[in-house]
Amino acid sequence: MSPVPVTHILFVSTALFFIGMYGLFTRRNMITMLMSVELILNSVNINFVAFNKYLYPGKLDGIFFSLFIITIAAAEAAVAIAIIINLYRSHHSIDVEDAGELKY
């Protein structure tokens, strides 16, 4: 079995990144937006792991980085969900369009 070329993996991560981007820009539901952000972060993780494996096989730097990113993503999810809950309490909605008071 021939090894998977790095370009395939990069294609997957790029696709994941833009799917996340698309979701972030188009979904109004904040939970979905949060999920999109997770997708973006995971695409970056894939990149790190892939480059670590193909460019510096003997080292673990990229893998550590992706571990950190997973940690931060967890923390970020906790904060984001707290924000969403508070938004729901005050606005009875988690639609970002409904939270537009801070405009001009």
Add this chain to the structure above:
Amino acid sequence: MNHYSYIALIPILPLASFLLLGLFGRKYFKAYAGLLGTASLLAVTVLALITAGQYFFEDGKVNGVYQKIIALKYTWLQFAPGVSIDMGIVLDPISVMMLVVVSFVSLMVHIFSLGYMKGEERFATYYAFLSLFTFSMLGLVIATNIFQIYMFWELVGVSSFLLIGYYFDKPSAVAASKKAFIVTRFADLGFLIGILILSFHAQTLDFATLIERLTAPQSSYFMSISTASFLGISVLTWGLALVFMGGAGKSAMFPLHIWLPDAMEGPTPVSALIHAATMVVAGVYLVARLFPIFSTSEAALHLVTYVGLFSAFIAAIIACTQTDIKRVLAYSTMSQIGYMMFALGVAKQGGEEGLGYMGSMFHLFTHAFFKSLLFLGSGAVIHMVHSNEMKDMGGLRKLMPITHISFLIACLAIAGVPPFAGFFSKEEILLAAYHTNKMVYAVGLFTSGLTAFYMFRLYYNIFWSKEAHIHGEHHGEGTLSMKLPLIILGILAVVAGFVPFSHFVTSDGVALETHIDYAFSALPVAFGLAGIALATYLYKTANDKPAAIANSLGGLYKAAYKKFYIDELYLFITKTIIFNLIGRPAAWFDKNVVDGLMNGLAALTAKISEMIKGLQSGKVQSYALYFFGGVLALAAMFLYLWK
């Protein structure tokens, strides 16, 4: 400190009563406000008399010359060595004389007001203002420093403003108080500049030092001020002329006299105090105080002479035509102050030549008594008939015997009939003028005839002319407190002339021997009697002769009646010229250019922000999109442009 320190009480007592009455009077001792003010003034008067006695008869004279005594001195602001603003008390013949006059007349007015102002809503406030005025005036006369005099000068102006506008619900009183304040304030601008000029050259603000430095012909100060010139006139003369401008404003000299007749809107006792005896002579006092300096400048003395003379003459003519009794008295005051001014103008420093100075101060002294008597008398009359107009009066001699007699005495005094007070002082003035300038003498003589005429016109119109037409109930002559000052002042108007004034007050402090020269006196007295006779012929009983004469004079009479259109001229200058030609363009410039620039900037900012404010949509996702776009742009820049 010396044994004169108690004099500090003279200005402090009225100040204390002002503070007390002004702060607590309306609430706590409304009923006693008058008595309290009067009591404090009584104490002040007694102190002033003691001071005068001590100064004139015990301490003042050293080797036959009255000295300047600095009773108290306290440096308030020090600018440089020798240049400071001091608060102090100076005793010299004129300041002691003024202390007595001011406190005495003020006392009389306080007593008179007890009856006259009875039942006024703001009775306590009235007495507070009177006290403030008295304090300022006393502070003015004892000033040791030219800046001290200036400060009290302004305080006098403020208290006069407050008192003229006492009936603040009357629009004419409000207008009059504003007019008085603005006109005198305008004149004071000149005074301030004059002070700055003189003190800049003399390097001092102290009167004694100022006079010493600016009168010694060899001193470097005198050289610098008399050799420097501006527009061809020496700076000394400019400085003195500007100081005189301040004096002319307060003393209602032409052309700054327009406020005085209007100031009669105030309560009548106030007119007696401020606009007859005290504040209006502040200008004369100022010139007298600086007289040694004035006497070094021929031009400044001429200015004083001719302004005084012209004011005396023109005011006498206007007084002949007015029908409001207080306005007649106002113009007569202006005329008499004109006398004092030109008497100073024809005087020289020292000796026989200083006769005019002495005459001026003497006239100030006697005039204070008979003019305040005239005003208080007219106050009693107005209190009775509730009108200022002559046509509402007449025949009052039976109803108001005391007012009648005292008014007659005052009229005789001002007309210069011997042996009443005015005769002696006017005599000295005319004699001084006769020796110096025949033209001034002639006009002064004619004016004294006019004075007698208009005063007796006033007298006959009030007390004779026709039958009294006051029907039903009237309150008689008023209370004892109103009669008493009339009686006291009436006595003084008779005897004040017998004071050997020239022994006490002269330009150099050395007693001057004067005697009445009967041959010389004959002419002024004849003029006075002629004026009285003419007034008797025309006005003793109501007839149509005055109207016929007025008609035959036509335009001239009308011009005098309209006060020679000087008010109209001022209005034309201020309203038409200054308002339209300077005020309006300036306002246009301010509105359209200065404000326009600022408004334009603001409008431009608002417009731009209106255009771009849509960016702040409040939509999180569009922010994220911009952010992403920015990242892309940066990335593109780094990749393609950053080479």
